Each structure stands twice: as structure tokens, then as C-alpha cells.
Amino acid sequence: xxxxxxxxxxxxxxxxxxxxxxxxxxxxxxxxxxxxxxxxxxxxxxxxxxxxxxxxxxxxxxxxxxxxxxxxxxxxxxxxxxxxxxxxxxxxxxxxxxxxxxxxxxxxxxxxxxxxxxxxxxxxxxxxxxxxxxxxxxxxxxxxxxxxxxxxxxxxxxxxxxxxxxxxxxxxxxxxxxxxxxxxxxxxxxxxxxxxxxxxxxxxxxxxxxxxxxxxxxxxxxxxxxxxxxxxxxxxxxxxxxxxxxxxxxxxxxxxxxxxxxxxxxxxxxxxxxxxxxxxxxxxxxxxxxxxxxxxxxxxxxxxxxxx
Numbered sequence: 001x002x003x004x005x006x007x008x009x010x011x012x013x014x015x016x017x018x019x020x021x022x023x024x025x026x027x028x029x030x031x032x033x034x035x036x037x038x039x040x041x042x043x044x045x046x047x048x049x050x051x052x053x054x055x056x057x058x059x060x061x062x063x064x065x066x067x068x069x070x071x072x073x074x075x076x077x078x079x080x081x082x083x084x085x086x087x088x089x090x091x092x093x094x095x096x097x098x099x100x101x102x103x104x105x106x107x108x109x110x111x112x113x114x115x116x117x118x119x120x121x122x123x124x125x126x127x128x129x130x131x132x133x134x135x136x137x138x139x140x141x142x143x144x145x146x147x148x149x150x151x152x153x154x155x156x157x158x159x160x161x162x163x164x165x166x167x168x169x170x171x172x173x174x175x176x177x178x179x180x181x182x183x184x185x186x187x188x189x190x191x192x193x194x195x196x197x198x199x200x201x202x203x204x205x206x207x208x209x210x211x212x213x214x215x216x217x218x219x220x221x222x223x224x225x226x227x228x229x230x231x232x233x234x235x236x237x238x239x240x241x242x243x244x245x246x247x248x249x250x251x252x253x254x255x256x257x258x259x260x261x262x263x264x265x266x267x268x269x270x271x272x273x274x275x276x277x278x279x280x281x282x283x284x285x286x287x288x289x290x291x292x293x294x295x296x297x298x299x300x301x302x303x304x305x306x307x308x
Contacts, residue, residue: 001050003057008227009172011149015054016225017047019076020124024185024225024284026076029176032060033148038067040152040167040176041223042080046126051080052087067092067147069139071178072164073099074196075113075125076288077223082106082129094137094145096156099163103131112198116293139165152176157212159205160194166212173218174227180208182239183224183288188280191235192271193243194224194289195297202247202301209240224288250298264295 004016004023012031019026028051029040037060043051055065068091070078081093081103095103102109106128114121139145141156150171157166157180167176175181182191193205213236219229228235246267253263268291275282 001053003050003054005054005058006226008174008221012169012172012174013058014221014226015051015058017043017054018050019043019047020287022284022287025287027221027223027225028054029221030055030058030060031148031150032058032064035064036148037065038069038147039065040069040071040221041077041178042068042070042084043077044075044079044125045083045128046079046124048080048083048087048126052084062088065091067094067145069094069145069147069152069167070099071166071176071180071223072096072161073102073109074161074179075109075128077178078103079125079128082131083127085131085135086129089132089135091135092137093131093135094139096163096165097138097140099161100136100138102163103136104133106130116196116296141165144170155211155215157208158199159201159208161199162201164208166208168215168217174221175212175215175217175219176221176223177212178223180205181212181220181222182235182243183285184222184228184235185224185280185284186226188278189234189238190274190278190280190285191239191242192285192289192294193239193246194294195243195246195301196289196293197297197300200297200301202243205243206240209236212236225284246294247298247301250295251302254299254302260295260299263299264291267291267295 006014015028017026031038145152152167154165160179184191
């Protein structure tokens, strides 16, 4: 595929990994100072070739790539890390301490994903490879990572997953939000919360949103997808409201005895109405995070909460 690049600043380029042959679904963010390069996110193993072609199309030789920084270990964010570390054995992979063991041995991660995606695992995510232990760098809350042209500060932001960081770029003020900043497509005023099992925690996510709001970033860069600037208060409000409202919808249906299929149909119908009013094709949203995974995450969350 022809690489698709979006220049965000003189030093930062958004690479569209063209997941499943679609644009605007999974982004990786490339930093380059003319000598060395770093990536925030790798995307899945299935799009590593597209990613590395994008790095080269941005004028970066592969030998200049030194750092892979992942917001969390879900396969659409870090699945390519082990493949790249084997192709480019000098790269370091930066990851949350809770996620680190699962990059070294991804068997539990893959088993968990297989419960959601079943026979689609290979076509979606490709062949995930372990990251060699010696390539890993553990990142803790508020750690600062020196990267080409700048410094990234890590912020522990649970809610979507316990092993999640957001990263604030000291030079540009841009905030790389992984999934905790929601799913939002270019040109659309609509933020969808990605709520897959097994670690959804609505209260923790709301607290993470408050923490990120307070940073007063100049822009947010979700992995799904791209740079958003301007009314960031609206972005956080829209994400938080939908996260909480959908949670209450699912909770109410469960209390009335509804099953996952009924809840999924209701949520999908509600979202379709929202998209219709906006005049937006929901396709890219649906590829980035399916309704089945959304509902499954909420259902697991409420059942676990109600059992304690």
C-alpha cells in the first residue's frame, strides 16, 4: 500500500497503518530530529509492513528508529512491537509495568483476545511475537522519556485498561491518549469510548479524564485517530458523557433481565441515530471498536461490580 502520512509538526508525523485496508483507524506517531526517531504506538503485527513503509516514506531510515513507546498492550496498539524488535534488534520498547510481562510472554494476552475475536485473530492482528526482555524499558507514572526533539512525560491513566499511559510531549504540548482519550475520527464531533473487557473501570476512567483535562494540552492525539485541536473541553465532555451514559444504559438493561444481544441491538440503534443526525458514516468507528466488544466490556464490568 502507498504510505499515508499526516505532518502534525516539523518533527511529528502521523502514520496511517491502514488497518484492514481502511484509512483513519489506527495511527502511529513518528518523532524524528534528522538523526534518530521514535514511535508512539506500533499498531498490530498485521500492519507492521505498512508502518515501516510509512517510517521510510517520512524520510527516516530504519536504522534511525530507536524507541517504540506504547500506551498499553492491547494488540491494536502494541502487537507489532515484538515483530519490529526482531527486525530492528536495537530498538527499545517502553511500556507500563503491568503490561510489560505480557509483551515478553503474550500468551495470556492472545488467549484473552481470542475469546473476543475467535477465527478473526490472524486476519485482524497477524502473528504477534514476544518482545525480548532486554529490549524492554519499564515506564512509571510521571517518568520522563527523552526522545528525538523532546521529552515525553507518562501519565498513568487506568479505566480502559490498568496498563495504560497517556504521554504529554513537552515541546509541542500534544497529548498522545491511546484509548483513554476515546475514539474520534477526523472532522467528526463525536467521541466513542472503547470499552472492551476485561479491565473496564468507569470510575477510574472518569478520574483519568479529569487528570488529562488538567494538563491543558494544545491538542489530543488518540490512536484512533489523528490530531484534534480547538475545543478540547468539548472533546473530554463528549467522551465522559457517552462513557457514563452508555454504562447506565447497559446497567439498566441488565437489571431488567436483558441479554447481551438485546443490549447490543439497543446500543447500536442509539448510536446509529446519533451518526445519522451528524451525517457521518460510522464505518471507521466500528472497525476501531466493535459494538460487541463495547457491550461485552460493560456487561463484565457491571456483573463484576454487582458480585462484590
